[in-house]
Amino acid sequence: MIKINSKNVDVYYGKKQALFNINLDIEENQVTALIGPSGCGKSTFLRCLNRMNDVIDICRVKGQIIINDFDINDKSCDVVRLREKIGMVFQKPNPFPKTIYENISYGPTIHGMAQSKNEMDEIVETSLKKAALWEEVKDRLHEPGTGLSGGQQQRLCIARAISVKPEVILMDEPCSALDPIATAQIEELIDELKKDHTIIIVTHSMAQAARVSQNTGFFHLGELIEHGSTDKIFKNPENKKTQDYITGRFG
């Protein structure tokens, strides 16, 4: 099943074009990895999917991005509702400078998802459990989220993202600030999460892309060079550039 369907997406930062005619389909309940050398536009594309580029004054997005039969670039699309459905985890862990509990409860609160304190407690607990953080923090829910280790903070951010039960989770290099053990924990988590969510992950690590993803898209200089199943991209890529990149000859 196709969850997200992007058609002829062009992105400009001022006069400079950052993405050229991107056509990429994202499969539901699978992990799609976006790879490519630095500055090729992976983050830019990811941010198109929840309209985070709106925040940047000079950024303009053209083309269609269709999620659930609905073009999110259409004027009638409400970004607040969209971002409730499409969560995001950033490269650097960015918990709110509030307690662990408040970090998780923020989304459900603003979207009116809990009627009572009990319900909220339950959302917090299940989100933390899904993010494999519950055991570590259950005794310190009311301590600052910023007091956690980097890996724990990133899992807290993932828990925060899934607290509003999004259909899609966007992850922009979620492990780049983490050590191998924390990275392994997050990769395991991603595998778990794909049962309920569609996941798109930007990564610089070929190994990580190969481990966690079912589909891969390779970007280069703002163009989507090649995409398909991860197996195929890594074992026999069609494009010479893809081959060079995944074998580490440039990038």
Place this chain on the structure above:
Amino acid sequence: MNKNKEQLLNKRYKAEKRFRLYGQSAIFMALLFLTIFIFKIFSTGYSAFQKTWLIVPVTFDAELMMLEQNPSKEDLKDADYYDIALKSMADLDPNANEDQENELKRMVSYFFEREIKRELLNDPSLIGKTKDVYLTASDDLDQVFKGNYPRDLPEDQRRVTDYQLKIFDQLVELGKVESKFNLSFFTYPDSREAELAGIASSFMGSIFSILVCLMIAFPVAVLAAIYLEEFAPKNRFTDFIEVNINNLAAVPSIVFGLLGLGILLAVFQLPRSTPLVGGITLSLMTLPTIIIACRASLKAVPPSIREAALAMGASKMQTTMHHTVPLSMPGTLSGTIIGLAQALGETAPLILIGMVAFVNTIPGSPLDPAASLPVQIYIWAESAERGFVEKVSACIMVLLGFLIIMNLFAQIIRHKFEKKWS
């Protein structure tokens, strides 16, 4: 080659040493001036916190006070105390002639009548008895007792006569002159008589002005800063506004005083000499300071926090109100306190709007005429009488204490916030 390198190294060391020396001497100079200043203020000002009292035996003669038998509380309040007060002073020297009696009377403040009355009201059983009563000494004798008055001047250049000095010395000999903590300096309003002048009216005036200033400047400035920083589009027009806010911060304060005079008093007919007008005028001055502080602390909130909130589906408004503004508050508050501290020390605009008028009542609201602490300093510094010299320094001490407390408070707020989340 090697030698050259060594030379370079030596040169660098020397330059570093020299630089450190310059820095240290600059700090030393600054501290020196500060110490001299503070020493000067304290050495002239500390004596204002002491007040000299003459202990005079007063006979509460019912006849002289025109009191009937068994007077009620009301009768006591309405009684005539002037005669017994005069008599008590005159009795200090049984041989005094009329002129000398007059001189005796002027050895105490004109509050002596009131002070005697208070004594009786506290204890009505004193009628018909004699009791030692503490009377405020006149400012000249006060200064003599504190050793601030040169006794060796020729008599016609002195404000105390030889006769007064003789009687005073006798009283000192008898232990009838006492120096006590000067509570009235804090509880009395301004007065023409130095021994009775206090800072209560100017202190309350300052408090009311600052409160009015805070209530106007803070909300307006914070809203303006939030709008400019978070919502306004970045274009020529907002750049223009930004430049003008910075210019506003540099406008000399007297110009704001003229504005207050020309608009608040002349056009809106607000009551003159009041903390209300003073506060509004000061708020114009404080506004840019708070806007700049608030914008700076909004800018300092990491963009990743805003992104996190937006990505959770918070609207722009929610992101700002739930995350950015609370995080910027400590910086904004400490900027506000510093702005208020500046306003507290401001004199020129207040003089222009008439807060320099002589006020001998304590204001009960921002609509009553009042002075302010710095204006009080100015008024007293203008007075010729010796008794006001120490008051000027004492008032400066109070003002400085106030400012130091406010700045300390700003520091604490900033510190607490830094400790909390990182």
